[in-house]
Amino acid sequence: LRFSCSVWGGLVQPGGSLRLSCATSGFTLEHYAIGWFRQAPGKGHEGVSCISTGDGSTYYADSVKGRFTISGDNAKNTVYLQMNTLEVDDTTVYYCSARYGSAWCLLPAAQWDYYDMDYWGKGTQVTVSS
Numbered sequence: 001l002r003f004s005c006s007v008w009g010g011l012v013q014p015g016g017s018l019r020l021s022c023a024t025s026g027f028t029l030e031h032y033a034i035g036w037f038r039q040a041p042g043k044g045h046e047g048v049s050c051i052s053t054g055d056g057s058t059y060y061a062d063s064v065k066g067r068f069t070i071s072g073d074n075a076k077n078t079v080y081l082q083m084n085t086l087e088v089d090d091t092t093v094y095y096c097s098a099r100y101g102s103a104w105c106l107l108p109a110a111q112w113d114y115y116d117m118d119y120w121g122k123g124t125q126v127t128v129s130s
Helices: none
Strands: 002-008 018-025 032-039 045-052 057-060 068-073 078-083 092-100 124-128
Touching: 018 032, 018 092, 018 124, 032 068, 045 068, 045 078, 057 068
Parallel strands: none
Antiparallel strands: 002 018, 018 078, 032 045, 032 092, 045 057, 068 078, 092 124
16 A cells, blocks of 8 residues: 655745645555645644545635645546645645545544544645745
8 A cells, every 4th residue: 555645846936836646556546535634833734625536526624725626536546636826824744645435524624633544645845935
């Protein structure tokens, strides 16, 4: 079982865009909910977005709704997080994670708990700065 997270862009100015990708292997993606979390220094993990890859349902935290889009490609076993209109406050480390089943996504975003997940990828740095 493997996660590989990457970011296309890395450093961007406020208002710019980046795309994160989470490539997985070793399990059937469509059986899992994939969540993106982020963690600022000294703070806990904040749930950002979730996708139920079986039916494609997507969910977002209020802080990113309308700016971020999560999507999945089951054929490529990859989930993407397209981040638009980035703000300085979006600067932090982002993590991809997976949990078997889709019910987890249905929780309110404030109840998304990083430690409820079954699998975690390494973090990837996103920097938004002028």
